[in-house]
Amino acid sequence: MYIDSHFHIWSLARGDYDWLTPQLPLIFRDFGVADWRAQFGQRGVSGGILVQAAPTGAETTFLLEQAERHADVVFGVVGWADFERDDAPARIQSLAADPRLVGLRPMLQDLADPAWITRPSIQPALQAMSSAALTLDALVRSVHLPYIDALAQRYPELTIVIDHAAKPAIATGHDRDAWVQGLRALAAYPSVYCKLSGLWTEAAHGAPVSVVEPWANAALDIFGVDRVLWGSDWPVLRCAGEAQEWFDCAMSIVASRGQDAVAKVFGANARRAYRV
Structure with missing residues (x-):
């Protein structure tokens, strides 16, 4: 059975999904765990990691509640916490006491300062995450x-x-060299993993899924089958x-590297990265 390392749910009435607007008609409605299961359960996906979609503490509470209701298939939650609060370390420690919380994700792609995560004011939160054995999802x-x-x-x-193999500009290809160089540098650290997810949405609108193949293969070449997770x-x-x-x-790409690769990328690596 396979593990989906990255899926979302949301309820529009909660009102904290600033990025989710009617301009995205295909996803501008409520989605629950049952919707995800209907799509992937029949493909042998036995469970997954539920990932935040709004930068609020209420979002983390919502996801943890859903994880409790669907404990048979939600193997862990990657939530959100305000890393800039003075009491962030204590809050993170408190969140980590819930075994369903396996990680946190600041939505870095939406912040104006690309160096935000290295600010001195953020470091106590990151140290708290490290001490609590929580995984940092890097969007x-x-x-x-x-x-x-x-x-x-x-x-x-x-x-x-x-997340999403750092969202390369597949539609234009303009940042491929920087993308490859950046991933290669990170692959030198045994503590860093890469998600094989979110690539197709970086392609031009209407592009066939096959357009992602060279990018997915590059990520696999760089990180190897021991540190890539399918989502x-x-x-x-x-x-x-x-x-x-x-x-x-994705299955075809990974299976071309052997059945051991499938077992790792579609399951074992997620269990290791998130300690589930």
Whole structure:
């Protein structure tokens, strides 16, 4: 059975998804765990990691509640916490007491300062995460990778997962060299993993899923099959295409590297990265 290392749910009435607007009609509605299961359960996905989609403490509470209700399939929650609060370390320690919380994700791609994560005021929160054995999900692009490199060097015990393989500009290809260079630098740290997810939505609108293959293969070449995790990025995936297309494409890419690779990328690596 497989593990989806990255899926979302949301309830629009909660009102804290600033990025989610009617301009995204394919995903501008409520999505629950049952919607995700309907898409991926029939493909052998037995469970997954539920990832935050709003930068609020209320979002983390909501996801943990959903994880409790669906404990059979939600293996862990990557939530959000305000790293800039003076009491951030204590709050993180309190959150970590819930075994369902496996990580935290500041939404770095949406912040004006690409170096935000290296600010001195943020370091106590990161140290608290490291001490609590929580995984940092890095929602980043190529411009952020040097700063994630600095974190990996500073906190060798902190597990870092690069979401969506750092969202390369597949539609234009303009940042490929910086993307490859940044990922190669991070791959030198055993504590850093890379998610094979969210790539199709970085391609041009209407592009076939096959367009992601060279980028997915590059990520696998750089990190190896021991530190790549497959994720659906459901339901954001709907903006690019169908669940079955992405699952089949990713499976084909990974399976070409052997059945051991499938077992790792579609399961074992997620268990290790998130300690589930």
